[in-house]
Amino acid sequence: MPTTNAQQFEADLKAAKNGDTVTLKGxxxxxxxxxxxxxxxLNGKKITGNVTINTPAKGTINxxxxxxxxxxxxxxxxxxxxxxxxxxxxxxxxxxxxxxxxEKANGNKLIVNDPDxxxxxxxxxxxxxxxxxxxxxxxxxxxxxxxxxxxxxxQASVELVNNGSVEEVAxxxxxxxxxxxxxxxxxxxxxxxNESNQDAFLTKSGDLTLxxxxxxxxxxxxxxxxxxxxxxxxxxxxGGYNYFGNGAYLDITVKKEGESSNAKFDDVLxxxxxxxxxxxxxxxxxxxxxxxRQPADWGKSTANQSFxxxxxESGSNAVFYGxxxxxxxxxATVGFNAGEIRNINLTFSPKDGLAKGTYTITIQPKQQVSxxxxxxxxxxxxxxxxxxxxxxxxxxxxNTTPVDEDGDGGFPISIEEGNVLSVDGREMLYSIKSVFxxxxxxxxxxVDEDGEEVTNEFGMVMTDWKVIVIAADGKTKKEYSIEFNNxxx
Numbered sequence: 001m002p003t004t005n006a007q008q009f010e011a012d013l014k015a016a017k018n019g020d021t022v023t024l025k026g027x028x029x030x031x032x033x034x035x036x037x038x039x040x041x042l043n044g045k046k047i048t049g050n051v052t053i054n055t056p057a058k059g060t061i062n063x064x065x066x067x068x069x070x071x072x073x074x075x076x077x078x079x080x081x082x083x084x085x086x087x088x089x090x091x092x093x094x095x096x097x098x099x100x101x102x103e104k105a106n107g108n109k110l111i112v113n114d115p116d117x118x119x120x121x122x123x124x125x126x127x128x129x130x131x132x133x134x135x136x137x138x139x140x141x142x143x144x145x146x147x148x149x150x151x152x153x154x155q156a157s158v159e160l161v162n163n164g165s166v167e168e169v170a171x172x173x174x175x176x177x178x179x180x181x182x183x184x185x186x187x188x189x190x191x192x193x194n195e196s197n198q199d200a201f202l203t204k205s206g207d208l209t210l211x212x213x214x215x216x217x218x219x220x221x222x223x224x225x226x227x228x229x230x231x232x233x234x235x236x237x238x239g240g241y242n243y244f245g246n247g248a249y250l251d252i253t254v255k256k257e258g259e260s261s262n263a264k265f266d267d268v269l270x271x272x273x274x275x276x277x278x279x280x281x282x283x284x285x286x287x288x289x290x291x292x293r294q295p296a297d298w299g300k301s302t303a304n305q306s307f308x309x310x311x312x313e314s315g316s317n318a319v320f321y322g323x324x325x326x327x328x329x330x331x332a333t334v335g336f337n338a339g340e341i342r343n344i345n346l347t348f349s350p351k352d353g354l355a356k357g358t359y360t361i362t363i364q365p366k367q368q369v370s371x372x373x374x375x376x377x378x379x380x381x382x383x384x385x386x387x388x389x390x391x392x393x394x395x396x397x398x399n400t401t402p403v404d405e406d407g408d409g410g411f412p413i414s415i416e417e418g419n420v421l422s423v424d425g426r427e428m429l430y431s432i433k434s435v436f437x438x439x440x441x442x443x444x445x446x447v448d449e450d451g452e453e454v455t456n457e458f459g460m461v462m463t464d465w466k467v468i469v470i471a472a473d474g475k476t477k478k479e480y481s482i483e484f485n486n487x488x489x
Contacts, residue, residue: 042066
């Protein structure tokens with residue numbers, strides 16, 4: 001009876017000495033156990049079954065040129081392993097010499113169980129499906145990635161030197177991140193930050209849109225390598241974010257074109273809100289809040305002045321977002337995991353009667369460097385809005401022939417100094433729409449002495465009524481009082 005490929009392979013393994021290379025002659029279906037330090041050349045063939053290597057010998061094991069349709073388990077505490085085999089199951093690294101697993105295949109799933117520590121390297125141009133650092137891996141585990149890892153699952157602490165791409169860092173244990181590569185997503189229960197290369201960035205998600213008297217837009221605030229490391233602050237926020245002494249924050253200013261310094265927010269805006277990931281909306285307008293997030297003109301002249309943050313402004317009249325401060329926990333700023341991006345909803349309303357001109361809101365990402373100082377980190381983004389209307393565009397034009405409720409011509413009106421609309425009271429039932437004319441694109445409303453809008457087409461004009469003219473931009477307004485004469489006639 002001729003010798004099968006499996007029988008020949010087992011005979012070759014039995015005859016081999018430590019350091020020899022055993023070559024597979026053809027595909028086999030069999031579980032293989034190897035108790036020597038030998039190299040495997042599968043010769044482009046496949047082993048269907050589990051392969052176990054268990055040897056105390058010192059040296060190097062090269063696994064190449066083929067595939068295993070099953071699991072590969074290695075227990076070789078004094079051996080360096082260079083793996084080029086594709087394994088459909090799991091590669092269980094139970095024990096190898098420290099610093100000695102070099103992964104040079106695509107698509108494998110590695111489980112590190114080694115209790116003595118290991119340095120695992122992913123070769124350039126190679127993609128590993130998963131590397132799981134199991135709870136049994138209590139020694140020092142270092143993964144150096146020069147290719148792509150789809151997922152690192154840290155069930156025990158690990159140092160990840162990432163010079164390539166990691167799509168996800170998962171798990172529940174500490175991951176010390178370094179290197180020049182990128183991490184797309186972090187689902188680990190603990191912060192994952194590249195301490196040597198912290199960063200933050202802003203990108204716009206769209207332009208400003210005007211909704212009645214309020215501007216709205218979205219932008220992204222994120223970090224490629226993470227930001228905020230070291231001891232976590234006791235500060236919390238509604239979003240459940242972590243805070244650190246070297247985290248990120250936003251420095252927000254507004255300036256009118258042609259001016260040399262930033263404007264005071266209270267002089268330009270009546271409202272400014274930011275909302276992170278659809279969570280709680282932070283209104284940082286109208287005075288400092290008790291958590292002390294904003295330092296500058298909003299708050300400095302109010303009774304809450306003591307709540308102004310200790311962080312200094314880069315220029316003047318700034319407000320901050322992402323800062324927490326109190327007497328117990330000091331000043332802290334928000335942290336980001338590597339690859340984390342948050343969606344920020346920004347809204348603001350220019351003040352009524354704002355002077356004509358172009359205004360720019362600048363949002364600069366910064367990193368806290370001390371309780372009182374920060375530094376720019378990443379490029380700023382800007383939003384510009386234009387106020388086209390001023391007082392002159394809100395002037396009323398008196399209608400010299402208002403119409404009464406019978407459609408007959410009424411008595412003329414005039415506009416006096418001090419924005420007074422003078423109405424002849426001898427015949428007071430006028431069509432409100434016929435009393436005056438407004439500029440093209442503008443609108444108006446009439447309110448009574450209680451501030452209620454008068455909506456009927458005809459009405460008896462009473463004392464203390466007002467006409468409010470609204471500019472085409474929907475924000476700028478001008479009031480006219482109504483004065484009656486000839487009332488006795």
